[in-house]
Structure formats: C-alpha cells, structure tokens
Amino acid sequence: xxxxxFLKRVASSQEEELKILGEGEAVDLSRLPFKLNDWDNYALExxxxxxxxxxxxxxxxxxxxxxxxDVLRRAIAMGAGEGILILGEEALFxxxxxxxxxxxxxxxxxxxxxxxxxxxxxxxxxxxTFGGYLAGILELPYVSMVVAIEEWGKGYVLVRxxxxxxxxxxxxxxxxxxxxxxxxINEPRYVSVMGIRRASQIERKxxxxxxxxEGVISSIEVLKWSYPPKKEGAKILPxxxxxxxxxxxxxxxxxxxxx
Amino acid sequence: xGDVWVYIxxxxxxxxxxxxxxxxxxxxxxxxxxxxxxxxVIGESVDQIAxxxxxxxxxxxxxxxxxxFKNFRSDVxxxxxxxxxxxxxxxxxxxxxxTQGTDLSSGIAGKLNVGICADAISVYHENNVLKMVRAAxxxxxxxxxxxxxxxxxxxxxxxxxxxxxxxxxxxxxxxxSESVGVSDSDxxxxxxxxxxxxxxxxxxxxxxxxSGGRGLGKPEGFxxxxxxxxxxxxxxxxxxxxxxxxxxxxxxxxGQTGKTVKPKLYIACGISGAIQHLAGMRTSDCIVxxxxxPDAPIFKIATFGIVGDLYQVIPKLIEKFKAKxxx
Numbered sequence: 001x002x003x004x005x006f007l008k009r010v011a012s013s014q015e016e017e018l019k020i021l022g023e024g025e026a027v028d029l030s031r032l033p034f035k036l037n038d039w040d041n042y043a044l045e046x047x048x049x050x051x052x053x054x055x056x057x058x059x060x061x062x063x064x065x066x067x068x069x070d071v072l073r074r075a076i077a078m079g080a081g082e083g084i085l086i087l088g089e090e091a092l093f094x095x096x097x098x099x100x101x102x103x104x105x106x107x108x109x110x111x112x113x114x115x116x117x118x119x120x121x122x123x124x125x126x127x128x129t130f131g132g133y134l135a136g137i138l139e140l141p142y143v144s145m146v147v148a149i150e151e152w153g154k155g156y157v158l159v160r161x162x163x164x165x166x167x168x169x170x171x172x173x174x175x176x177x178x179x180x181x182x183x184x185i186n187e188p189r190y191v192s193v194m195g196i197r198r199a200s201q202i203e204r205k206x207x208x209x210x211x212x213x214e215g216v217i218s219s220i221e222v223l224k225w226s227y228p229p230k231k232e233g234a235k236i237l238p239x240x241x242x243x244x245x246x247x248x249x250x251x252x253x254x255x256x257x258x259x
Numbered sequence: 260x261g262d263v264w265v266y267i268x269x270x271x272x273x274x275x276x277x278x279x280x281x282x283x284x285x286x287x288x289x290x291x292x293x294x295x296x297x298x299x300v301i302g303e304s305v306d307q308i309a310x311x312x313x314x315x316x317x318x319x320x321x322x323x324x325x326x327x328f329k330n331f332r333s334d335v336x337x338x339x340x341x342x343x344x345x346x347x348x349x350x351x352x353x354x355x356x357x358t359q360g361t362d363l364s365s366g367i368a369g370k371l372n373v374g375i376c377a378d379a380i381s382v383y384h385e386n387n388v389l390k391m392v393r394a395a396x397x398x399x400x401x402x403x404x405x406x407x408x409x410x411x412x413x414x415x416x417x418x419x420x421x422x423x424x425x426x427x428x429x430x431x432x433x434x435x436s437e438s439v440g441v442s443d444s445d446x447x448x449x450x451x452x453x454x455x456x457x458x459x460x461x462x463x464x465x466x467x468x469x470s471g472g473r474g475l476g477k478p479e480g481f482x483x484x485x486x487x488x489x490x491x492x493x494x495x496x497x498x499x500x501x502x503x504x505x506x507x508x509x510x511x512x513x514g515q516t517g518k519t520v521k522p523k524l525y526i527a528c529g530i531s532g533a534i535q536h537l538a539g540m541r542t543s544d545c546i547v548x549x550x551x552x553p554d555a556p557i558f559k560i561a562t563f564g565i566v567g568d569l570y571q572v573i574p575k576l577i578e579k580f581k582a583k584x585x586x
Contacts, residue, residue, distance in 0.1 A: 013397040013515070014534045020400065027400060038516060096374050123515065126395050127377045128356075129365040132333075136369015141334050141447035145358050158451065163270070163358050166459035166510055169330075174447035183516040184509040219374020223390070223403045228541070234548055234557075234564030244565045245575045248547065249583070251563060252524065255545060 001056030001152065003047040005117045006102060006134075007075060008037040009068040010124040024224040036071040039119025043181035045188040046149065047117045048079040054152050057081035059111070063088060063098055069204060076199035077191045083202070088209035093125060094218045099133035104212035106138070115157065116178045120145055128180075135178035143173050144180040261294025264321070264349040264411075266340075267312055268359045269300075271330060274308055276423065277464055279315040281353045281416055283424030284382060286316050288351060291384045295319055297349070301336055303329040313432030316424045320434045321347070327443050330450040331359050335441050337366030342439040344371065349411045351389070353382075356415035357463075364413045373409035380420045380542070397515040397538035418463050419521040460510055462494050462518045467526075468543075470496030470513055471506075472536070474529020474550060474569065478506035484528060487573050490580055496520070498536045514539035528569045532557030549573070 011032040019028045036044075047058045059082045060075035062068040072083030086105055106113075116135075121128035128144075135142030147168065148160040155175055160168045162182055237244035265285040267278050282296060289296040297319040298312035309320040323339050340363065344352070352367075354360030356378040368375040380401070381392035388405060391414060395402050406412050462468060469488040471481055481495070488495045496518075497511040513520055515538035525543035530536060532548070532555055540546070541560050548561035549569045558564045565572055 011396075013399055013538075018396060018399045027396065094374065095377075096368065099369070124396055126393070126397075128361055129368070129375055129377050132362060132365025133369045133375075136337070136366050137372075142362065142366065143333075143448070144362050160454065161358070163453075164463055165461035166455065167270075168454045169450055170452040170454055172449045172451050177447070184512075217408070219409055220376060220404050220406050223405060225395075226401045226403070228394070228398065228401050231541075231560045231562075233559050234546075234561035236553075236558070236564045236566060239566060241565070241567050241571050241575055244567065245572065245579050248563060248565065248576070249579055252545075 001051060001054045001115075002059065002111075002113045003050060003056070003115045003117055004059050004061055004106070004111065004113045005040070005044050005047045005075070005080070006130070007040045007044060007060055007062045007068075007071045008119075008122045008124075009034050009062060009064055009071045010037045010122055013123050020225045020227065024226050027225055034067065034070070036074055037119055037122045037124075039121055039123075039181065039183055040071075041119075041188045042183050042185050043117040043119045044075055044078060044080065045186050046181050049186065050149065050152065052079070056114070059084060059113075061086065061102070061105075063101060063209065072204045073196050073199045074191055076202050076204075077195035078189055083204040085204055085206045086209050086212070087206050093222060094220045095125065095127045095130045096133055096219050097216060099130055099137060100216050101209050101212045103134055103137040105207065108212065109207070114175045116140075116176070118178070118180050120180045120182050131178050131180035138178070141173050141177040142180075143171055143177065145182050146179045147182050147185050261289065261292035262297055262347070262349045263289040263292070263294060264297045264299045264352045265317070266352060266354045266360065266363065267298050267300045267308060268331075268355060268357065269302060269308055272302055272304065272308070274311065275464065276426075277355070277418060279312060279426075280419070280421065280423050281355065282312065282315045282317055284416070284421040285353055286424065288382065288384070288389075292350060294350060297321060299323075299340065299343070299352070301328050301339055309434050311426075313430050313434075314426050314428060316430065317432050320432060322434055322436050323439060324436070325438065325441070327441055327446070331362075332446050332448045332450065333362040333366050334448060335446045336363050337370060338445055339439045339441045340367055341370050342441075343437060344411060351412045351414065354413070354415045356417050360415050364415050368413050371411075373411065373413060374406045375413040375415070376404055376406050377415050379414050379416050382414060382416065397534055398541055399534070399538075417519065417521070460494050462496055462511070462513060462520050465494035465520070465522050467491060467493035467524045468496045468513070468520060468522045468540075469493045469526045469528065470498065470530060470540070471501055471528045472498035472530030473500040473504065474531065475501065475506065476529070478504075480529070480570075481507050483570070483573055487577050490577060490584070493524075493526070496540075498530050498533070500533070527557055527561070528573065530557055531555045532560065
C-alpha cells in the first residue's frame, strides 16, 4: 500500500515576535523559527503506522521553498520511504493553487497510490481546505477530520471522523481516497537529530512547481493584514476572594450571562 | 441575480437553531446586492427544515430530497449541490465552518474550480466589493481578503460570528423542490454508524464554558470544575496542557488544536494563556480569568480577572451560585 502525505513547513505561530510589515502588506516571517505543521505531523505518523502494519511505503511531499527540505528529512527519519519537494519560491497563500499544483504533479508524474493524507489544517493560514480541493480535482472521495483508522480492507478503509458535539461517524470509503487527519489521532514518534542527519543521506527529489502552474491564477487575494482589536486587559476584581466572587456574580447578572 | 444561498446543515434531519444562523447575514448581503436570501437544504425529507428556514428569514428554499441523502456524504452532496448551483447560478454561498460545511464547500470548490474563503469571521460589502476577514497564525492576525474572480463566491463562516436571525411565524417564502440525478452508485462512501464519544461535550454551541488548565495541578481538579459547570449550565473545556497531562479527554480541548469557541461567557481557571489556547477562545464575548499569577498572559485578554487560588475561588463561587439558585 502506498500513501502520499502532504507536508507543509510553517512559521511557528507560538512566537511573541509575530509582526506585520508596513501598512499590512505581509507578515514578517524573517525572525521566526519554522517547523512541520502540527497537523501534518500526525498525518505522517498515521501513514507510517499504516504501512508498518499493512506493508507498502509512504511518500512525503512538500510544496514550498527549498527550506521545506527540512520537513522531508524529518519525514524520512520518521519512516517515510521517499521525500519529494515541489519547489516554488513563493509560499502559496491560496490553498486552491496548492491543490491544483499538487493534483497536476500527481497526475503528470503518474503516481500510484492508495490514499493521500493531509493534516486537517495548516497552522499559518488556517484554511483547512487543501484536502477537500485535492479530492474534488482528482475526483476522489474525501473524508475529513479523521480521528481513527479502524481497518484497511480490500479496496476500502474504515475510519472514524469527528463531527460536532462529541459525535463520531464511522465511514467506509473506497480507495484511493483523500483523508484529512486530526491531531490527537496518535502520538507522533520522537525524531532524534542523529536520525535526521542519517535521513539526509537519502536523496530527496526536486520538481519545479512552475511545471504545474500553467494558466493558473490565484483566487483568494489578500488585501491587508491587521492585528485583531486590542483588548484593554482584565479588570482585576478585589484581592479578597469573597468580595471578588460577589462582584463577579453582580457583573454576570448585569450582563445577562447568568441569572 | 445577486442571490445569496445559505447551506442548512442537519444530521439525519435534526437541526439546532445554529443550523440557521447564517440566514441573518445572508439576508443582509442579499439586500445589499439586490438579490434574495435562499436556503439550500439537502436530505432524505426536508419539509420541516424548509419551513423553519423560512421562519428564520429565507425567501426561497431549494429543497433536494431523496433516500441517497439520508446521511451527509460529501461526494453525493457535492454532486447534487453542483447541479443546483449550475442551474440557478447563485452569487454567494455561505456555509458554517463545521465538519459538514467545510467538506461540502471544498468539494464544490474543487468541482467548480473556484476559490473559497474559509472560516470567515466577518463578511461585508465595501464599495460594492465583497470583503471577508479571516484569522491566521492562530488568531494572531486578521487577514482581509477578496475572491472577486469566483462565481459563486464560497464562504465558510465561523460559528457564532454573526447574530442569530429572529425566528418569526407567518413569514412568506417559496419552496422549490428539486430532484437531481444522483444515486447511491455515485457514492464511494458509506456511513456505517454513528458512535457517541464516551464524552459528549458541545463546546462550539455552548453559551457558557468553564475551562481548566495546568494550574489545576491534578486531574481531580476537573471534578470541581465539572460541579461548577453543571451548576451554571456550562460546558467543560480544557487547555492543551491539561489534555496532554492526561487529566481530561481530548474532546474538551479548546485552542488552536482543539475547538475554536465563542461563548457569551468563558471562565478560564488555572490557565496561563498560552498562544495555543488563546487562539481558540479570544473572541469569546466575556472572559473571566482566575489565576494565582497576576502576570499570567490570560489577564491581558480577559474582561475580568480574579487573582487567587482557584481552589478557594471556585468553591466560593459554587456556594454563592447555590445560594442564589436556592439550592
């Protein structure tokens, strides 16, 4: 069984120094640490577990600048059999473009695969639509928010997905298909620095994204980045706990939140 | 022309009021564009939902029925919706950014080759251009975007980003029943079963959330929070730190990984306010933070703060609420 996993290298959003450039033209990413998108890490781990159990191999694919090689080396260290970089100088903000490039790449290079895994969303743009687009373009079935893979059968996979309100849905879906993987589905394995260094010895193939971009134009255009409205900070209620609780109750009542 | 469609989601025919929430903003946008607000309902039988959509303000309801639509399956729903879209040509389609809304909208986008604006927190017209604001980088930034080349413009909207429309009896609306050529053989998926998670918590729809973090110090701390939450009719949330410590199941997690929530009241107990957590709750209407550390970042975004030990504060609040409720 072959699984393609799409990995995105993202700027860490957990940093204090996230700043907007100029009048809101862009985000200053220059001083930020980059990492593998959290969701993709779970998707990768899940794919590796699947082939460890069922046989086959995992092909890790990343779309981005040359630095995205980092996440491919990491993937190989974790157990992916192959790493592929689709090299595009600019990070594509529009997930539809990413999906078009990915789908053309898959078709043109003639990959055989049983499933495509993606993370549910990327930490940076928070779109969460790449998998759905890709499935739509490739005309494959799509199951999002997968929280458990229960069974790989002949020509199908049985998965559990998360719905709202603590409800899960068990879905049997034909292969090949596209699954978007939710965090918490597994515990991604630890990768040592040594492991990543060893993985560097395995060649990663590079393809130019321009080969798959012909006639494609972006749909979503960014007008402006801004900071969310600043909050003034909490009104601190008196340090004496009894008084603070009394005041809180009063406030909540006035606001009609609690009776 | 200029019609705005609102996709009404349901689970095997059952809805909650929030299923209809986007008819409010849908109506506003439609009026500004000189069109109508229309509900799109797909299901096994949808009479009741169509009726309710009209009560919430839909001027037209496109109703697609058939046994094949009993469960939501992204492939058949996508195929069916695309046929209607091609026939009637709406300008804008709004979905909630839930599992169902996200699946369906991205399926349609892929099929019709149009862009989609996901998880918008604001949608408005400015000089006749439709603008959308969405969050990025874990809510650290807002991004204003346009999607001018697309028809229809697909937008998923974060739950509770807009006011609920009023529900009124006796509103007029037209129901257009449609049938499309979609059958079971079009689906490559089968919904085998629904499994109730061992924990059922509906954080996204809750009006009040009581949430605990690492500051609880021990798993039993959630027993106290649960007692408080039950008393005031709140859902129980948690930070990633608490979930990762194994104190409470993942279903309770609020944050960038976890649920994004927007309750009327969010009570954060022993939560320091890591960026990961703030991403999931910073837009709550009112945030109350209870923390021992006066310098905890949570106080920067909270509306009210109590600096103190939650093991003293929460029992006190329980006592006072009980007295108020006469329990």
